[in-house]
Amino acid sequence: MATTEKYVGQPVLRKEDPELLTGRGRYTDDLSVTGMLWMSVVRSPFAHARIKGVDVSKALEVPGVVAAFAGGDFEWAGPLLMAWPVTDDLKNAPHMPLTTDKARYQGDGVAVVVAESRGAAMDGAEVVDVDYDALPAVTDVEVATEHGAPIVHDDFGTNESYTWSLTNGKVDEVFANAPVVVRERYRIQRQVPNAIEPRAILVEPNAASGHFTMWSSTQIPHVLRTAMALATGIPESKLRIVAPRVGGGFGSKLQVYPEEALALAVAKKLGRPIKWVETRSENYLATHHGRDQLQEMEIAADEDGKILGYRANILANMGAYLRIIAPGTPVLGGFLYCGAYMGEAYHVSITGVYTNTTPVDAYRGAGRPESTQAIERAMDALARRVGKDVVEIRRMNFMPPFTEATQSIGGLMIDSGNYPATLDAALEMFDYEQLRKEQQARRDAGDVRQIGIGFSTYLENCGWGPSKVIGNVLQYAGGGWEAATVRCHPTGKVVVITGATPHGQGGETVYAQVAADELGLKVEDVEVLFGDTDISPNGWDTYGSRGAAVGTPAIAQAAARVREKARKIAAHDLEVPENEVEWKDGAFRLRGAPDVARTIPETAFAAWRAHNLPSGVEPGLEGSAFFDPENLVFPFGAHICAVEVDTETGKVDVLKYVAVDDIGTVLNPMLAEGQVVGGVVQGIAEALFEEAVYDDGGNLVSSTMTTYAIPGAPDVPTIDVGMGSVTPSTTNELGIKGVGETGTIASPPAVLNAVVDALTPLGVTQIDRPATSERVWRAIRDARGGKGGRA
């Protein structure tokens, strides 16, 4: 059926939901193969220890255990892929799937046990005898750079892997002559990603053909296929990677994991299928972590608060090994330490540091939550310093609105922007003046419970794309294009094949919306296929808010090719020259007689039968496209948060939260709102709750959901989302920016600024993250000179 109904911009219900919400989605752990064995990984309990020997003999005595291997039992074709050497002199220690010389973090794999059941594999793993010689560990990024710190990789003689820097303008001169310089120091605590579905792998070998199929709960089946070929030596042509239903990733499944290589290698050794499912405890130790930076942030300004320059020095904790894009993760924020603001000079320096901790890599926002919190908190510090309102300080420094790509002082060519518009919209939704009055009343009354209001008027870059830019400017090893095929079946049903593998975002829905609009079809007549390298062989997968911004333009382009071919067939069928038909209201219509028309399903049927095709036109109706954008995309917005702080206990409650994000063209407002709400909640968690803590020995103390505080529904307020500001991107024809990470990027500084604002009358100007009740209580006590008591 053809239709004139347009889907882009409509709150179309998620196509994937009936399956997922009724429990019929098939995740990797739902899959079994005859003859399957289970794998369990023996992990180092020490953060840093020399391995003197591994004896697996006791494991082999456990009933059900089939085999056990130490690191030395494997021969690898190469290390696990590290794809982003941000500098030429970066020190990269090749990361092998099992370590043989030293354990470098608590959870580092030293052996695997394979058994007939999951329980037997775990019982076997428990009795593998590893002779460790424990060494002093270093977990803190600053301590790791000090003289005499334990060295994670002995050969380097240092824990510093690289220093990436960027300088625009006369930075030293600007700072030397500036009347006002604000200096802030922030610690970005480490986060543990907790996708609801833990990682899971199933490998099925075909001993006769030498083919391997791997099902993995991954965001990146395409990248993984290449990386597995490099690590195991199995040719890419004999490897099929399938990401079935994936229950969340947030960057933690944008990775090439040791267990994936191990499952393949063990399946190859034993000639039997191998399954591995991560436990939640392993998720804490062995799935990569996020954030963990120490930031020194400076702003130079004139007496009025007009900003002249930015200077940021960042120590970024990489953990024990450099994972796939770890060095580049902080660099993704490296151009954004000026936020949406103007200036004359800009300098950022980022040093990646090895420590005896779980490797750190991309986590929702990847580098941009870090830079955003630095600049947005420093803006408040500047406002306090020059005696300006936090709204005023932002307004006077915003880049003015622009609709064509414009250069920022941070060095980005920004696609389009209208920063005051989102701020105005957010202020209106928030009822700002009223809350300020309420705040003043509580201050005047010396109320135990004080109110604070915080802003974050962020700018970010996403839509991980332009291959030339990410390759030549950022030294990323991979590409950034996206691929799509649109195939019309004879009855007019359409299949869209995408390489931008969704895993919970609603990609199936928005991809179908775009294709349906391009072809004049019902959204339910479009099926979206993805996540299987045999079905969608080309692509770079989903992360960095690229599904909509890079994935959908490829689909639109492929659909346009289908339409171009269909136009020829339609004109031929109507027995008129091609220029006599026009695409209008979802069909090819004769000019001047629009009721004489041919729809895509009609042309698809004609193309399939091929009884009467125009000369030179091949049978079949399908089109493929590779879309490589010319630029990134740059969402922005204004988030405002009100908190209530109990000044006796330090407890913080979020009272109200407003988010206005300008994401360019909105494909599906319901899904966009969901992305913002989820992102903001994740950011509130980062500001107030979640913190990965290591003790001095390098033991992960917050290693369970009991000790790592992921908030629940009762702990966060309703998030009010405004979608009224739309400034189309100039990067793609659809005008899309990207919404997957905006909430997580924007929200932490809004919350933290609100906490500090509540306590400013008490003399508090700084709160470490997360702002737990004890941290807030200590800040109040310290500001009062060590005395407790009421506000």
Added chain:
Amino acid sequence: MIPAPFEYARAESIDHAIELLGGADGAKVLAGGHSLLPLMKTRLAQPSLLVDIGRIGDLSYIREDSDVIAIGALTRHHDVANSELLQQAAPIVADTAEQVGDPQVRHMGTIGGSIAHADPAGDMGTVMLALGAEFVVRGAGGASRTVAAGDFFKGLFHADLAPNEVLTEIRVPKTAGGWSYLKFHRRAIDWAMVGVAAVQRNGSASVALTNMGETPMRASGVEEALAGGADPATASARADEGTAPPSDAFASAEYRKEVSKVLVRRALEEALG
């Protein structure tokens, strides 16, 4: 996440449970499982045998027994929270049950399991202490004994229960005066970082603390000050006397002590106000 191997037996009656418990070293009672199973999954607890008493129907009840409310040990938190009898005659018990965990936990976890587990961060033990409740314990050969809440909690996860004894009933005195249970926690679903129960009983105030030492404990300094005529603000300054709270990933001992003073004052203001 996968427990070490263990045997499992379902008890048909309390005496059957006691018999099973007496027959194995390292046996543990399984009621709602919400304290024990997480410990087993992380292999911190490795019992040889689980004796499941969850299906013994006659241990789930709430009934009036002259000036006492008797609560069967297998009564779920949800039923305690929603008991009209408790809401009327011992409202602090119902209110506290509503603050335990989340709805799923409250539908599975039992009041007896929570008390017998003797976790100092558990809410119910503190409330029982403040109320001066009594516990009925049944042992081999049908022998029963009654233990005062004040004598029941012996140490960290250690209650006055022999390996072959089962807590069967909680006996709560009716209360007519003011009361308050204030739970301070990081997230709504968390154990108490600090908790305070304050109850007006027989003309005096009884105050007990959660997670301020190895067991639930009375705030005896506060009670003494109140008995001497101090107001809540003054008395609450002694909240941390004799306490030894833990330092863990969520809070330091020092902070817990300070919070206990604030909470005691607020609880007293609620209970006595």
